[in-house]
Amino acid sequence: MPDSPDLAAALLAADPAQREQLMRDADPAMLEVALGHLGRSREPAAAEVLDLVDRVVDDRVLKKAARRELHRLRSSGVHVPPALIAPAEPAPGRSEPTLDVAQAWATDIDPSGSRALWLLAERPLGGVWFGAMLVNDQRGLLEVNLVDTTRKRFRRDFEANQGDAGIWIELPGQYARALVREAVDLSHETEHSLPVRYRAFRDVFGEAASGPERALVYDTISPVEANFNPDWLDDSQRLLGEPEIAGWYVAMPDALRTRTLEVARMPLATLLVPGHTPDQEALHLLAEAARLALVPAVRRALRRRLEETGYVFVATERLNAARLAVAAARGLDEAANVPPERQPLVRVLLAAGLARLITGETVGGRRAADTLIELIEHASTERESGQSGGSIETRPSGLIVPR
Numbered sequence: 001m002p003d004s005p006d007l008a009a010a011l012l013a014a015d016p017a018q019r020e021q022l023m024r025d026a027d028p029a030m031l032e033v034a035l036g037h038l039g040r041s042r043e044p045a046a047a048e049v050l051d052l053v054d055r056v057v058d059d060r061v062l063k064k065a066a067r068r069e070l071h072r073l074r075s076s077g078v079h080v081p082p083a084l085i086a087p088a089e090p091a092p093g094r095s096e097p098t099l100d101v102a103q104a105w106a107t108d109i110d111p112s113g114s115r116a117l118w119l120l121a122e123r124p125l126g127g128v129w130f131g132a133m134l135v136n137d138q139r140g141l142l143e144v145n146l147v148d149t150t151r152k153r154f155r156r157d158f159e160a161n162q163g164d165a166g167i168w169i170e171l172p173g174q175y176a177r178a179l180v181r182e183a184v185d186l187s188h189e190t191e192h193s194l195p196v197r198y199r200a201f202r203d204v205f206g207e208a209a210s211g212p213e214r215a216l217v218y219d220t221i222s223p224v225e226a227n228f229n230p231d232w233l234d235d236s237q238r239l240l241g242e243p244e245i246a247g248w249y250v251a252m253p254d255a256l257r258t259r260t261l262e263v264a265r266m267p268l269a270t271l272l273v274p275g276h277t278p279d280q281e282a283l284h285l286l287a288e289a290a291r292l293a294l295v296p297a298v299r300r301a302l303r304r305r306l307e308e309t310g311y312v313f314v315a316t317e318r319l320n321a322a323r324l325a326v327a328a329a330r331g332l333d334e335a336a337n338v339p340p341e342r343q344p345l346v347r348v349l350l351a352a353g354l355a356r357l358i359t360g361e362t363v364g365g366r367r368a369a370d371t372l373i374e375l376i377e378h379a380s381t382e383r384e385s386g387q388s389g390g391s392i393e394t395r396p397s398g399l400i401v402p403r
Contacts, residue, residue: 008037011049019049020056031057032065039069047073064160074114074134098206099129101173105158108166108312109305111247113137119176119205120154129204130154133180137301140187141180144195146204167244169315174208175216182211190297217310220319221326232327237344239324244309249352250293250302257357259285264372268364279379283341286376289350290341299340302349303332342380351376 007026011019011034023031035053038046050073053066099121109115119131128151134143171179184207187194226232239245252260263285266278294302310325328345331338340346354376355369363371 005034005037007031008034008041008046011038012041012043012045019052023053023057028059028062032062035062035065035069039072042073060160067161074110074112098202099123099204101177101205102128104171104173104176105168106171106176106179106308107168108244109137109309110166111249113139113301113305114142115308117171117176117179118158119173119180120151121205123148127151128154131201131205133183133201135179135183136186137305138186138297139190139192140185141183141192141194141198144197144201146197146201167312167316169312171216175212177205177208178210178212180205181208185211215304215307215311215329217307217314217322217326220314221310221322223326223330226323226327226330229323229327232323233331233338233343235344236324236328236331236346237348239321239328239345240348242313242318242321244312248305248349249356250289250298250346250349252289252293252353252357254357256285256289256292256354259288260354260357260372261361261368264358264361264363264368264375267371267375278375279382282372282375282379283383285354286341286347286350286380287339289354290339290346293350293353294340294346296334299332299334302346303329306332347376347380 007022007030011022014022026034031053035050038049047070050066050070054063054070057063057066101119102122103120105118107116114134114136117133117135119133121129121131123129128149130147130149132143132145132147133141136142180201184194184198263278263281266281306325306329310322310329313319313322313325324345328343330336331343331346332340341350351373355373358368358372361368
């Protein structure tokens with residue numbers, strides 16, 4: 001029997017039938033350790049193996065470990081190829097009409113922009129249809145699973161999953177269907193193929209006419225109220241203290257890497273060109289990052305992410321955080337008066353994206369990412385206060401810088 005790293009390698013190399021046999025023959029303790037290796041591998045094949053473990057292994061401890069490691073991969077942007085997900089689907093030619101959504105849930109949104117949606121519908125003659133989806137705010141509908149099950153079994157699986165995927169909140173059924181349609185439309189816009197099981201899901205749950213006309217958070221926090229409270233936008237950086245925002249960043253084009261490293265090194269330069277101080281260059285870099293990275297599709301995705309996260313805050317009784325999320329979302333509208341790089345939360349997300357470009361680099365014995373973020377925060381603070389000089393402040397609380 002191979003040891004855990006060898007078992008993980010064997011599972012990655014095997015075809016689906018061989019993988020299942022390897023799983024059944026493996027010592028449970030050794031397989032559990034192998035799952036940890038798979039969760040850190042960042043390979044699409046690892047996601048396939050972990051998904052297969054969750055579906056075919058009976059041991060609840062192993063199933064839970066597989067789901068945990070699969071969530072780790074999804075959070076880093078690695079997902080199960082849709083064609084390899086093998087849920088049950090309605091029999092061809094069935095006459096059962098589409099069903100109302102009895103209950104629906106969603107997770108919070110991970111740094112890659114993905115979240116899980118679960119929909120439940122009662123079958124007329126007993127049992128339930130359970131639809132599980134993974135949606136992304138830039139790529140649309142990534143995964144679809146459809147299972148004919150019982151409410152008792154669904155409840156057991158739901159409770160087992162709650163601890164593995166962040167926060168779960170309940171949604172109105174029709175709103176959840178609209179979120180699925182929004183993801184479908186986005187897949188079409190970005191020319192990403194829909195998962196092969198979406199048609200089966202649509203046969204059971206139907207399809208909303210369009211995406212959400214209005215985000216749920218606005219039923220509690222009025223956008224007009226946000227307009228009359230500009231301090232909400234000023235305070236939006238405080239959202240970094242909320243766990244749902246941890247790890248968020250705006251992805252940057254690789255073309256900015258060299259310039260970003262140059263700016264990070266400027267505070268240690270012995271010769272500075274007049275008119276090109278470290279603060280000034282940091283602000284120029286930030287504006288360029290906003291121009292290149294915050295294209296309309298990304299602005300829309302980030303705005304929707306903030307709106308949906310705002311409702312997570314409402315559902316978990318954090319109204320002040322919901323207000324800040326609404327303000328930050330409204331600030332990303334094309335008609336907003338404040339440039340995005342001057343909005344506190346968006347500025348930090350831009351800085352985090354720039355920092356990721358220079359991960360592993362050092363400046364004066366320190367991580368270049370830390371130096372860059374401190375420089376951007378100092379320059380932004382000085383611009384807002386109209387002052388110059390002074391010491392560089394520490395980076396904002398809650399910002400996760402990649403190592």
